[in-house]
Amino acid sequence: KKYVAEPYKIKVVEPIAVTSRAQREEVIKKAGYNTFLINSSDVYIDLLTDSGTTAMSDNQWAGIMMGDEAYAGSKNFMKLQEAVREVYGFKYIVPTHQGRGAENILSQITIKEGDYIPGNMYFTTTRAHQEMNGGTFVDVIIDEAHDSANENPFKGNIDLKKFENLIDEVGADKIPYICVAVTVNLAGGQPVSMKNLKEVSKLAKENGIMVMYDATRCVENAYFIKEREEGYQDKSIAEILKEMMSYADGCTMSGKKDCLVNIGGFLAINDEKLYQKATQLVVVYEGMPSYGGMSGRDMEAMARGIYESVDYNYIHHRITQCRYLGDKLSDAGIPIVKPVGGHAVFLDAKQFYPHIPQDEFPAQMLAAQLYLKSGVRSMERGIISAGRDKDGNNYHPKLELVRLTIPRRVYTYAHMDVVADSIIDLYKERDKVKGLKMVYEPPVLRFFTARFEPL
Numbered sequence: 001k002k003y004v005a006e007p008y009k010i011k012v013v014e015p016i017a018v019t020s021r022a023q024r025e026e027v028i029k030k031a032g033y034n035t036f037l038i039n040s041s042d043v044y045i046d047l048l049t050d051s052g053t054t055a056m057s058d059n060q061w062a063g064i065m066m067g068d069e070a071y072a073g074s075k076n077f078m079k080l081q082e083a084v085r086e087v088y089g090f091k092y093i094v095p096t097h098q099g100r101g102a103e104n105i106l107s108q109i110t111i112k113e114g115d116y117i118p119g120n121m122y123f124t125t126t127r128a129h130q131e132m133n134g135g136t137f138v139d140v141i142i143d144e145a146h147d148s149a150n151e152n153p154f155k156g157n158i159d160l161k162k163f164e165n166l167i168d169e170v171g172a173d174k175i176p177y178i179c180v181a182v183t184v185n186l187a188g189g190q191p192v193s194m195k196n197l198k199e200v201s202k203l204a205k206e207n208g209i210m211v212m213y214d215a216t217r218c219v220e221n222a223y224f225i226k227e228r229e230e231g232y233q234d235k236s237i238a239e240i241l242k243e244m245m246s247y248a249d250g251c252t253m254s255g256k257k258d259c260l261v262n263i264g265g266f267l268a269i270n271d272e273k274l275y276q277k278a279t280q281l282v283v284v285y286e287g288m289p290s291y292g293g294m295s296g297r298d299m300e301a302m303a304r305g306i307y308e309s310v311d312y313n314y315i316h317h318r319i320t321q322c323r324y325l326g327d328k329l330s331d332a333g334i335p336i337v338k339p340v341g342g343h344a345v346f347l348d349a350k351q352f353y354p355h356i357p358q359d360e361f362p363a364q365m366l367a368a369q370l371y372l373k374s375g376v377r378s379m380e381r382g383i384i385s386a387g388r389d390k391d392g393n394n395y396h397p398k399l400e401l402v403r404l405t406i407p408r409r410v411y412t413y414a415h416m417d418v419v420a421d422s423i424i425d426l427y428k429e430r431d432k433v434k435g436l437k438m439v440y441e442p443p444v445l446r447f448f449t450a451r452f453e454p455l
């Protein structure tokens with residue numbers, strides 16, 4: 001298989017745990033078969049998430065030494081604001097401790113009891129904040145996104161008819177904004193096309209509805225537009241990204257992904273009045289408007305990361321590394337979500353373990369089995385992540401997935417081979433595996449801490 005070699009070299013190394021099967025059996029039992037509850041010191045290759053797991057560059061680490069830790073008006077805030085204005089094009093920025101800090105503030109300043117928030121598939125924390133503020137999330141992603149085999153190149157797109165129907169049904173005044181995730185994490189890291197972003201913006205504007213992006217993986221989205229959408233092949237990632245953002249009124253950002261840092265996020269917004277409102281809340285939940293939830297050094301690393309992230313060589317390598325893992329699995333007949341997205345390869349657990357009913361958590365079990373096999377940590381993104389509705393009934397999402405999330409600039413192709421080979425082995429032994437039962441369930445965001453026992 002052909003691959004794109006790394007556009008960087010290694011300056012610092014971090015040893016990782018090599019464990020025995022017997023050790024891993026102890027570990028998974030202690031963790032209640034939940035990979036979130038395993039200590040990282042027991043993990044060989046950690047594909048739990050691409051969030052905050054990035055390797056920063058020497059330039060970013062140098063920036064860490066330039067932290068201005070003043071309580072107000074830090075130099076690094078100015079740098080971060082400049083980076084957001086220059087690269088994303090938004091006017092105002094409120095720094096937060098991470099993405100959900102921005103989601104909290106956005107939800108509080110815009111959502112009233114009884115409102116509806118359309119979005120292209122839910123994300124766990126995003127929906128939780130919308131619901132805690134009295135809103136109801138409505139999925140308006142195209143149907144294809146719920147079908148793991150469908151190869152639509154822009155499977156993250158908004159279904160304009162669904163959006164329009166919601167407006168007709170509940171009225172535009174009950175829809176404060178539409179949340180457009182670029183890319184869509186739980187659909188498999190699927191992108192939204194520029195054409196769709198334009199159309200969504202037009203329809204929203206006509207109805208006086210704001211467009212807020214979840215910009216968490218926006219650089220990956222820009223790469224897919226360059227690769228797949230007519231007219232964008234000769235544009236730079238930076239140009240594409242800026243055009244994408246021009247169709248939005250603002251965004252929430254988890255800097256732990258496409259800003260290439262380990263912690264931090266922000267809310268960006270063009271409207272001055274809303275910015276004012278956001279600053280009133282940021283002082284309650286995060287900190288002064290000029291640092292919010294971040295230290296000066298963290299803001300500096302993020303500002304530098306924002307510029308680095310639009311380098312074509314970086315993003316080309318990243319997307320290609322993900323695809324390499326996906327293709328290797330796919331070639332061996334393993335059911336994965338297609339096309340392979342920007343940040344992860346998703347295994348289709350319903351097809352992997354067709355004999356395990358969804359209520360016996362096939363994806364959770366597959367994640368546990370992968371850890372047992374080779375010490376690779378992955379994450380369930382299925383019925384457990386989806387949680388329960390307001391009446392306490394389990395959501396039964398169509399997609400029952402295991403996510404193999406690739407940290408940025410961290411692992412090599414040899415690591416990808418280890419991951420692929422152990423999944424191929426698991427697939428050969430799939431008939432022998434049974435499901436799980438849940439023995440502890442917390443009330444919200446249960447996937448983080450729920451515990452299980454094998455059936």
Ligand code: F0G
Pocket residue numbers: 048049050051098099100101123125126181185214216253254255256264265
């Ligand atoms: N939006 C998306 C699309 C995300 O993937 C995440 C986090 C957030 C918002 C929240 O940001 O973690 O900085 O508060 N996703 C991580 C993941 C946790 O593993 O997918 P946060």
